[in-house]
Amino acid sequence: MTAFDELPSPVDPATNPHLRGVFEPQRAEIDSAELEVQGELPTTLRGSYLRNGPNMRFDPIGSYLYPIDGDAMVHRIELDGVGARYRNAFVRTPALVAEEAAGRALWPGIMTLYRPGPEVVGDDLAYSDRDLPDINVVRHGGRLLALAESAPPFRLDPADLRTVCKETFDGVVPAGLTAHPKVDPATGEMFSFCYSLEAPYLTWTAIGRDGVPTRPVTAVDGLDVPVMIHDMALTATYLVVPVCPLVFDIGAAMTGGSVLQWRPRMGARIALIPRDGAPVRWCSDEAFWMWHTANAYDAGDGTVVLDYVQWDHPGVVIGAQEPAASTLVRAVLDPATGRMTRTELADGTMEFPRIDDRLIGRPHRQVATVGESAGSDLVGGDADLLRWYDLDTGAGVTWGDAALSFGEPVHLPAGDGAHYWGSIVTDRSDRTSWFYVFDGEEPHAGPRARVRLPHRVPAGLHGAWLPG
Numbered sequence: 232m233t234a235f236d237e238l239p240s241p242v243d244p245a246t247n248p249h250l251r252g253v254f255e256p257q258r259a260e261i262d263s264a265e266l267e268v269q270g271e272l273p274t275t276l277r278g279s280y281l282r283n284g285p286n287m288r289f290d291p292i293g294s295y296l297y298p299i300d301g302d303a304m305v306h307r308i309e310l311d312g313v314g315a316r317y318r319n320a321f322v323r324t325p326a327l328v329a330e331e332a333a334g335r336a337l338w339p340g341i342m343t344l345y346r347p348g349p350e351v352v353g354d355d356l357a358y359s360d361r362d363l364p365d366i367n368v369v370r371h372g373g374r375l376l377a378l379a380e381s382a383p384p385f386r387l388d389p390a391d392l393r394t395v396c397k398e399t400f401d402g403v404v405p406a407g408l409t410a411h412p413k414v415d416p417a418t419g420e421m422f423s424f425c426y427s428l429e430a431p432y433l434t435w436t437a438i439g440r441d442g443v444p445t446r447p448v449t450a451v452d453g454l455d456v457p458v459m460i461h462d463m464a465l466t467a468t469y470l471v472v473p474v475c476p477l478v479f480d481i482g483a484a485m486t487g488g489s490v491l492q493w494r495p496r497m498g499a500r501i502a503l504i505p506r507d508g509a510p511v512r513w514c515s516d517e518a519f520w521m522w523h524t525a526n527a528y529d530a531g532d533g534t535v536v537l538d539y540v541q542w543d544h545p546g547v548v549i550g551a552q553e554p555a556a557s558t559l560v561r562a563v564l565d566p567a568t569g570r571m572t573r574t575e576l577a578d579g580t581m582e583f584p585r586i587d588d589r590l591i592g593r594p595h596r597q598v599a600t601v602g603e604s605a606g607s608d609l610v611g612g613d614a615d616l617l618r619w620y621d622l623d624t625g626a627g628v629t630w631g632d633a634a635l636s637f638g639e640p641v642h643l644p645a646g647d648g649a650h651y652w653g654s655i656v657t658d659r660s661d662r663t664s665w666f667y668v669f670d671g672e673e674p675h676a677g678p679r680a681r682v683r684l685p686h687r688v689p690a691g692l693h694g695a696w697l698p699g
């Protein structure tokens with residue numbers, strides 16, 4: 232018997248900070264109408280906020296690495312201008328269905344090499360990897376999709392969030408999408424990349440507003456090692472894909488090392504991939520790490536402006552002991568020269584940058600992020616404040632409370648031209664969860680409405696506002 236076929240030991244939730252406290256999994260699935268509202272919900276704000284995140288159905292075995300590991304749970308808060316309704320559901324992948332039949336975890340975390348064999352899960356699933364569509368949720372082309380990290384998403388029934396199937400767009404996009412595809416609000420097309428451990432290491436695709444691919448999977452030339460890439464941006468001309476030096480090294484993993492190696496001497500590069508299929512242009516600079524972009528746009532002089540949250544290294548993913556630091560950065564990318572010029576827009580550790588999604592690929596004014604005060608641990612995924620930056624004035628404002636844990640801020644456009652920001656918030660003192668609604672122009676005044684959710688929603692990852 233080898234390390235590959237020995238059943239891994241259970242992970243004790245008490246030993247992993249991402250399995251307890253605000254991260255403790257929520258196993259209940261409920262549908263609850265007429266939620267308690269404190270304050271005043273805008274009558275013109277109608278639609279649904281959906282949010283995805285890791286949420287283990289059973290206590291894990293082998294290992295558990297937040298934020299990559301985990302079963303997926305999607306939460307939905309519907310606002311109708313009067314009140315609010317909530318529903319949540321697991322994304323039932325084939326592995327999760329098998330685990331529910333067994334009543335326990337069968338697949339380990341991603342840092343553990345074991346895979347269950349046919350005697351445990353049958354021939355169809357034997358030695359397979361577990362799907363992890365727990366990062367984001369988007370609606371596109373009539374499909375509601377729970378997204379994984381460069382893998383096929385799972386389609387959900389928009390009525391009840393029931394899992395329908397793995398989505399490959401009729402087989403045209405078999406290897407899947409990034410968790411952060413971008414939809415051009417002008418054309419309705421969705422653009423995505425996908426990275427792979429085997430050449431070609433990076434590909435891209437486009438899917439029309441009707442859900443039919445308009446660009447088949449296309450290789451990106453100029454990348455000769457497999458790298459992890461989490462997010463992208465989009466302009467009217469380019470896909471903007473950051474290639475930071477976080478390299479997959481299978482050889483290291485087979486000899487007991489980490490499969491992800493941080494190699495800063497490689498520097499960082501940005502791929503500018505013309506949407507019309509012309510050859511890719513590369514810009515390069517010294518190494519940095521990027522989880523998330525805020526937005527990008529064509530500047531009009533041939534350069535591309537990219538705003539993003541920059542980290543000095545990828546932190547927990549590479550087992551780094553020293554804490555990583557982040558800033559909001561603007562990079563000006565020149566496809567003609569390959570030059571990349573970076574300017575710090577704001578400091579203060581932050582993550583989850585979001586804009587008004589109607590401005591994707593166009594100049595934007597406001598960027599919202601989560602942040603931390605002295606007592607919280609944003610690097611560990613726990614934020615205790617929200618920040619909003621006005622890039623026209625350079626001003627930044629904050630609203631927070633050390634007792635609260637904030638999720639990603641999402642922009643909420645209302646029917647009358649007003650706009651708001653929303654976030655799922657958990658009160659550490661009593662473990663209640665809420666949906667907070669902030670005024671878009673005066674978010675620092677605090678929430679104008681709080682919707683009490685019927686049970687605790689674990690701290691999670693990304694979501695989307697679907698106008699009603």
Ligand SMILES: [Fe+2]
Pocket residue numbers: 366410411461462522523692693
């Ligand atoms: Fe992300």
